[in-house]
Amino acid sequence: MHDRQTFVVTVRGLTKSYGATSVLKGVDFSVARGEVHALLGGNGAGKSTMIRIITGSAAKDGGEIEFRDAAGNLRAEAEGRRTVTVVHQELALLPHLTVAENIVLPRYSSGLSVFDGKRSVQQAYEALGLIDRDFAACSLHRPVGDLSLHEGQMVEIARALSSGAQLILLDEPTANLTAAETERLFSLLRRLARENGLSVVFVSHRMKEIRQIADICTIIRDGRTVVNRVATSSLSDTAIVEKMGQLAAHAPTGTVSGARRSAPDGEALTIREEGLEMMLPPGTILGVAGAPAGPESLISALVGAAQSKRWSVSFSGWPQRFSSPHQAATLGAGFITGDRSQKGVLRSLPIIDNVMASRRVTRGSRLAGGRENAECFDILQALKVKAASLWDLPDTLSGGTQQKLLLARWLGVPSRLLVLEEPTRGVDIGTKKEIYQLIRDMASSGTIIVWWSTENAELLEVCDRVVAFDTEGRCAGIIDREELSEDRLADLTGMAA
Numbered sequence: 096m097h098d099r100q101t102f103v104v105t106v107r108g109l110t111k112s113y114g115a116t117s118v119l120k121g122v123d124f125s126v127a128r129g130e131v132h133a134l135l136g137g138n139g140a141g142k143s144t145m146i147r148i149i150t151g152s153a154a155k156d157g158g159e160i161e162f163r164d165a166a167g168n169l170r171a172e173a174e175g176r177r178t179v180t181v182v183h184q185e186l187a188l189l190p191h192l193t194v195a196e197n198i199v200l201p202r203y204s205s206g207l208s209v210f211d212g213k214r215s216v217q218q219a220y221e222a223l224g225l226i227d228r229d230f231a232a233c234s235l236h237r238p239v240g241d242l243s244l245h246e247g248q249m250v251e252i253a254r255a256l257s258s259g260a261q262l263i264l265l266d267e268p269t270a271n272l273t274a275a276e277t278e279r280l281f282s283l284l285r286r287l288a289r290e291n292g293l294s295v296v297f298v299s300h301r302m303k304e305i306r307q308i309a310d311i312c313t314i315i316r317d318g319r320t321v322v323n324r325v326a327t328s329s330l331s332d333t334a335i336v337e338k339m340g341q342l343a344a345h346a347p348t349g350t351v352s353g354a355r356r357s358a359p360d361g362e363a364l365t366i367r368e369e370g371l372e373m374m375l376p377p378g379t380i381l382g383v384a385g386a387p388a389g390p391e392s393l394i395s396a397l398v399g400a401a402q403s404k405r406w407s408v409s410f411s412g413w414p415q416r417f418s419s420p421h422q423a424a425t426l427g428a429g430f431i432t433g434d435r436s437q438k439g440v441l442r443s444l445p446i447i448d449n450v451m452a453s454r455r456v457t458r459g460s461r462l463a464g465g466r467e468n469a470e471c472f473d474i475l476q477a478l479k480v481k482a483a484s485l486w487d488l489p490d491t492l493s494g495g496t497q498q499k500l501l502l503a504r505w506l507g508v509p510s511r512l513l514v515l516e517e518p519t520r521g522v523d524i525g526t527k528k529e530i531y532q533l534i535r536d537m538a539s540s541g542t543i544i545v546w547w548s549t550e551n552a553e554l555l556e557v558c559d560r561v562v563a564f565d566t567e568g569r570c571a572g573i574i575d576r577e578e579l580s581e582d583r584l585a586d587l588t589g590m591a592a
């Protein structure tokens with residue numbers, strides 16, 4: 096062998112077009128055995144497309160892909176692909192099968208093994224237990240369709256971990272995980288890389304995570320490799336953002352930039368549960384932190400999604416509890432769901448309908464012809480969405496760009512309350528800052544914002560106040576901006592990393 100390192104996969108000059116759109120214009124990418132490698136780039140750069148081609152779920156137009164075994168010998172392409180597994184950006188689980196079946200079934204798909212129920216359940220338990228032992232103990236026989244997004248994400252990761260693959264590609268796996276779960280996943284991946292020679296490719300738009308986990312990075316910009324296999328520690332945050340083609344002015348500064356806004360006048364929204372009362376004057380940005388149980392119950396009450404007796408609100412013209420999401424929307428409570436692929440994006444409707452939906456509901460009609468198109472165009476431009484046509488389907492957009500469609504639906508729509516679940520999930524670093532500003536602007540115009548995020552840095556940057564829930568779903572404290580810190584949040588939520 097000439098190389099000191101063995102590259103389990105090497106991609107050279109990869110090209111791919113969809114119709115007239117050239118997506119990959121000659122990408123180079125290689126992953127060495129036993130390394131944790133961050134694959135970076137702005138929304139629409141081509142990361143997921145390349146991953147789909149490596150795993151064989153999309154065909155390449157040109158270029159080569161080479162797989163090698165642990166000894167450095169070339170493998171046939173089909174055989175090489177069998178040693179690769181992927182956690183997709185959008186969950187790819189079978190809703191009618193149980194958790195255990197979802198985790199182990201892919202192993203039997205080659206037809207070489209015979210399905211063995213009892214053994215499978217044990218294997219699934221071991222895989223899921225690596226991430227969360229309590230969850231594994233009580234969930235193996237539940238149908239996946241009943242799980243929350245966050246639980247589904249853990250099942251998807253467990254499936255990849257238990258596949259015995261040599262290379263694991265994780266396309267934004269931490270978007271729905273809490274800080275503690277992310278930390279557990281990272282230490283597991285690092286251990287598997289070190290001890291078993293597993294190679295890990297990790298896609299994320301969270302700078303802190305990238306630095307925590309990845310030794311090496313590759314940056315793709317507009318379908319080309321602009322940084323190839325460079326030590327992550329040798330690049331500053333600003334340099335990474337610049338290489339991605341995003342303005343240096345948007346580089347994360349690490350400082351708290353959300354100066355207090357002047358508070359608009361008006362009545363406060365009061366949110367109550369037993370022994371707790373929160374008064375939110377117009378223009379407040381309330382952050383919500385913690386494991387999913389608490390935030391989910393608060394949010395479903397605020398958007399009329401569940402008949403929870405736990406929370407009630409008082410606000411003029413509103414009932415104590417909404418009877419349905421429709422009632423909440425027509426009374427001025429907007430909602431951006433965290434489950435963009437199942438509940439958020441309207442898959443069979445064109446981009447323009449996806450963007451204009453809430454405006455049509457609140458206005459009671461659509462604007463005539465050209466005026467609506469022009470408005471939609473302006474909204475998308477503000478969020479830097481490049482779409483070939485407003486009549487394309489959302490599936491032709493990258494993951495982060497689909498997230499921007501959801502935001503576009505409510506940002507700028509006059510509302511009394513806007514509830515956000517992980518609104519910047521998958522949105523690239525440059526655009527995140529602009530979204531923070533758009534949300535601050537809405538608050539300045541009087542909208543009350545309730546914002547659940549699993550990224551504590553984001554809560555620190557944007558919120559006036561944060562309500563923290565512990566792992567049992569109980570309210571553990573309400574912290575004002577002046578007293579906010581990552582440590583404080585980790586303490587209260589019981590999710591110290």
Ligand SMILES: Nc1ncnc2c1ncn2[C@@H]1O[C@H](COP(=O)(O)OP(=O)(O)OP(=O)(O)O)[C@@H](O)[C@H]1O
Nearest residue numbers: 113118138139140141142143144491492493494495
């Ligand atoms: N099926 C498709 N039809 C047409 N265009 C597509 C299709 N799939 C992807 N594209 C285009 O390819 C480009 C790259 O998309 P890709 O999903 O690879 O980006 P990405 O780097 O993963 O971005 P993100 O960070 O937002 O996930 C985008 O401009 C997207 O619109």
Ligand SMILES: [Mg+2]
Nearest residue numbers: 143184493494
């Ligand atoms: Mg993607």
